[in-house]
Amino acid sequence: MKSYHLSATSPDGLEVRNRPTPEPGRGQLLVRMRANALSLRELKVLEGKYPLPITPGVVAGCEGVGEVVALGPGVSRAAVGDRVAATVFPQWLDGPFSFEYAAQLGSSLDGTLTEYAVIDELGVVAIPAHLSFEEAAALPLVALTAWNAVLGGRGVLPGETVLTLGSGGVSLFALQFAKLAGARVIATSSSKQKAERLRDLGADEVIDYGQNPAWYDEVRQLTGSRGADHVIDVAGVLDQSVRATALGGEVTLVGISQGLDAAAEPLSAATVFGGGVTIRPIAVGSRAQFVAMNRAITQAGLRPVIDRVFGFGEVPEALAYYRQGAFFGKVVIRHDS
Structure with a gap:
């Protein structure tokens, strides 16, 4: 499988690597990623200006959605075929944020700019059925931050x-x-x-x-x-x-x-x-807030505003477009079927 990793030596801060597809362990899911989204947060990480710890060589990207394709032993909260979004802070389940929950996808933990990701079953939530993968990719970071801002x-x-x-x-x-x-x-x-x-x-x-x-x-x-x-x-x-x-x-x-x-x-x-x-x-939102937000989005039939969609092989071009700042809505990465 192909994935994008943070690299201090690459001109755009990313390095493409080909790796074996991982297998899920106990309590984990294997998710075939279908779409990602970009945000200012990704630029800050690539520029070395992000306030939270960054692990060298980590898989980039914190906003990703996909389909569960395999289950590890003991999984009880998901099934193969489920459409899910990864939570940006997978250890923040509920309640107020604290530093003990600060492990974050795409910085200290492997992120979602990859074809397959292994994620703990508590680190995902179901995405609204009426949204495409490209639309749902807008939810994990900026939508949840906005939900917390308005209703937290x-x-x-x-x-x-x-x-x-x-x-x-x-x-x-x-x-x-x-x-x-x-x-x-x-x-x-x-x-x-x-x-x-x-x-x-x-x-x-x-x-x-x-x-x-x-x-x-x-x-x-x-x-x-x-x-x-x-x-x-x-x-x-x-x-x-x-x-x-x-x-x-x-x-x-x-x-x-x-x-x-x-x-x-x-x-x-x-x-x-x-x-x-x-x-x-505030810093994004908890898993519980993500679930509540998705219920409201489903009930209202709300759709995210999407500005432009790039292919998975066009991540550098997508980042260059995002840096220009002329977008209105989310810049999304679509994976090939």
């Missing part, structure tokens, strides 16, 4: 206002999940074309942050000076996010890229205290 913590109530920033993968899913929960959604974008697509997905209002750098003021105007009940901050612009949040509201911190910029405004204790805001950093 204090959760969203019908009629509340959710603010999503930009049009990245987490923000698109957060928009869809917030609408499922009955919330009003305000989104931000600097692109008129993307703004229209955000409205098509259900955004009630879209703020052009390119034209209005003080976009948090516009959020307050749109909410009668109250602010958003929930802000999904994928960039780390905490000063602005807190200023956009209602008294007693919640900012879920998903990303920090812009917050690391030397030009970013620092967040003062006075701003947090004065706003009565809870700031909740």
